[in-house]
Amino acid sequence: MDSLFFIFSKVLTIFLYPLPVFFLLSFCLLFRIKTGKIKFLFFLLCLFLYLSSSAFVANAMVTGLEKDYPPVPLEKVPKADVAIVLGGMIQTISAVKVRPELTDSADRITDTIRLYRAGKVKKIIFTGGSGLLLSDEYREADLAKSLLIDLGVKEEDIILENNSRNTYENAVETKKIIEEKKLQSYILVTSAFHMKRASGCFHKQNLDVFPFPTDFRALNLESGAFELYLPSAGFLELTTLSIKEWVGYFVYHAKSYL
Structure with a gap:
């Protein structure tokens, strides 16, 4: 029954x-x-x-972005001076103001903390200001500090960059910090679908980052789940996300940001 x-x-x-x-x-x-x-x-x-x-269209689009950046086992990650984590996982327009509210990309920050706790990095650079067109009252890096401390990161190991508004500026502003702090090795943490564009921006700034992709969105279409065959707002969101990322990649390439 x-x-x-x-x-x-x-x-x-x-x-x-x-x-x-x-x-x-x-x-x-x-x-x-x-x-x-x-x-x-x-x-x-x-x-x-x-x-x-459709799950099949959404999956095809996001797989094209993620396929060159498979998951990296923690034990195969080299030790580095710093983990550079890109913003995009904290909701800056949340109605809740007493604590940072995480989005679907929360793996970016949790996997960065995994690297830190495993001794793979000594410090964490959180890069991200406000990407909103008409509002920058709440900048993501500022909101991230208390969250990182609450999750066990020492305050002296946190470096915040809150001026950047997009991925290109993440790379430019982070390079300034790296040169100032004289850091030599770096692990780049961002969503797998975003790593293609992000790593290109950092390499353009002559930063030889080790990519540590997270927040994988590709679907297991062989699971046979009934829901895969139905139109879904979730799949529509994934298609939209993939279109945005592909457009961003080609625009950045045209502007020589990559």
């Missing part, structure tokens, strides 16, 4: 989600549209949204 309830709870709740409801209503509407040209255009729009919210 419990198994039957579990199955029905999974299947029936699908029809409460915005995207499946949209496609169900759109399918009904297609039969109501009389004009062939309008029906075809409406079908194309629905198809575009369906593919954008």
Whole structure:
């Protein structure tokens, strides 16, 4: 009985989600549209949204970004003076102000702390100001300090860079700190989908970083999960994220940031 309830709870709740409801209503509407040209255009729009919210399309796009940066076992990471962790995992517009709230990219900071606690790095540079267009009241690096201390990092081992607004500026501003502190070796920590662009920016600044990718987003399409075959806001978000990253990579390449 419990198994039957579990199955029905999974299947029936699908029809409460915005995207499946949209496609169900759109399918009904297609039969109501009389004009062939309008029906075809409406079908194309629905198809575009369906593919954008498909696990298979989302996975193909993010896999292209992540494939050159597989996970690195901790024991194979060389020791370095500093771990450079890129911002993007702390919500700067959260309604909660009493503590830092982490986003889906929280692995960036937790894996950096793993490197620190394993003795792979002596210090941590957290680089990231505000990437928001009209607001920089809360800068990510400033919010990160208390979190790092609470998670066991010594205050004297934390170096903050809060002026950068994008990945290119992360590299430029971090280089200034590295030269000032006379640091010699560096491990770069960021999301696997972002490492292609990030490592390119740091190498352009003549910083020979060791990439330590984290926050992998690729999906196991062979799992056979029923949810893989349904349009999902999560898959749509992954497609959007991948498009943003691919566009960023090609723009940076065109501007010689890489």
